Amino acid sequence: MTPFAIAVHGGAGTIDRADLTPEREQAYQHALADALRRGHALLQDGASALDAVEAAVRVLEDTPLFNAGRGSVFNADGQHEMDAAIMDGSGLQAGGVAGVQNVKNPIRLARRVMEKSGHVLISGMGAFEFAHREKIELEDDQYFFDPFRYEQWQRVQGTDATRLDHSGGERKFGTVGAVALDRHGHLAAATSTGGMTNKRYQRIGDSPVIGAGTYANDATCAISCTGNGEAFLRAVAAHDVHALMAYKGLSLDEAVRVVVHERLPPLDGEGGMIAVDRAGRVVLDFNSTGMYRGSMGADGVARTAIFR
Numbered sequence: 580m581t582p583f584a585i586a587v588h589g590g591a592g593t594i595d596r597a598d599l600t601p602e603r604e605q606a607y608q609h610a611l612a613d614a615l616r617r618g619h620a621l622l623q624d625g626a627s628a629l630d631a632v633e634a635a636v637r638v639l640e641d642t643p644l645f646n647a648g649r650g651s652v653f654n655a656d657g658q659h660e661m662d663a664a665i666m667d668g669s670g671l672q673a674g675g676v677a678g679v680q681n682v683k684n685p686i687r688l689a690r691r692v693m694e695k696s697g698h699v700l701i702s703g704m705g706a707f708e709f710a711h712r713e714k715i716e717l718e719d720d721q722y723f724f725d726p727f728r729y730e731q732w733q734r735v736q737g738t739d740a741t742r743l744d745h746s747g748g749e750r751k752f753g754t755v756g757a758v759a760l761d762r763h764g765h766l767a768a769a770t771s772t773g774g775m776t777n778k779r780y781q782r783i784g785d786s787p788v789i790g791a792g793t794y795a796n797d798a799t800c801a802i803s804c805t806g807n808g809e810a811f812l813r814a815v816a817a818h819d820v821h822a823l824m825a826y827k828g829l830s831l832d833e834a835v836r837v838v839v840h841e842r843l844p845p846l847d848g849e850g851g852m853i854a855v856d857r858a859g860r861v862v863l864d865f866n867s868t869g870m871y872r873g874s875m876g877a878d879g880v881a882r883t884a885i886f887r
């Protein structure tokens with residue numbers, strides 16, 4: 580059978596077991612499994628890895644459980660500003676949006692940037708206008724409002740503290756992402772986030788930056804990261820995994836291990852990443868206490884986990 584596989588994440592950080600009731604844990608596992616099934620069904624039918632990662636991320640953006648799309652965190656000004664990117668490993672096409680407001684599915688807009696704009700990354704009002712022109716679905720502020728996120732923000736509002744939305748005993752977690760290998764041997768990666776709670780107005784994280792939080796290359800692997808974006812940007816984390824495989828001949832496991840456990844910690848990089856290589860091998864690794872994650876191969880069995 581031609582191998583194909585998909586993996587997703589819903590954020591990483593200090594996830595406190597005591598904060599997670601069995602019901603809530605189940606809600607997360609179900610949401611991750613839904614996203615996996617959506618992407619898997621497409622791959623099974625011969626769709627592209629690009630379609631599969633977009634579809635899986637949209638499922639996660641639509642649930643308020645995660646910090647992406649609906650349920651995104653608040654910035655220092657009490658607004659939702661979202662970042663997203665998508666990359667096609669065949670041909671190295673990529674698209675991203677940064678600091679966008681009111682876009683229901685930022686990953687959809689990122690794909691449109693890739694396919695229709697002639698650019699790779701568009702930010703703020705420019706991205707909003709492009710969304711409008713492309714008839715991408717918009718929602719009012721109320722759609723993105725989540726009482727828990729508001730409370731999270733209230734705790735740090737007016738200070739200089741930014742928070743990984745999943746750190747510090749918080750109950751809702753996660754930037755979201757997906758990586759996939761399709762039946763045609765192509766890889767793709769997608770990441771979407773509301774960023775970090777109380778982030779500065781128009782701060783941009785690693786997620787929409789190709790090579791930092793998101794990267795795919797048919798020659799090696801597809802990667803989606805989650806964690807404190809500043810460290811992932813400085814480490815050029817996603818591309819570094821590719822580079823270790825391409826130039827040093829490391830396996831996917833080894834390349835991910837080096838970046839997550841050796842390169843990121845000295846930069847105070849806390850978080851993890853999901854990755855798939857051209858053989859369909861999946862690696863889900865993190866240096867934090869937990870990462871919402873899951874994978875599904877050709878057998879169609881959803882394997883989801885939160886803690887180590």
Ligand code: ASP
Pocket residue numbers: 590591646743744753754772773774775783784785786792804805806807808809850
């Ligand atoms: N990497 C994201 C950012 O810094 C946050 C996260 O992964 O939760 O914007």
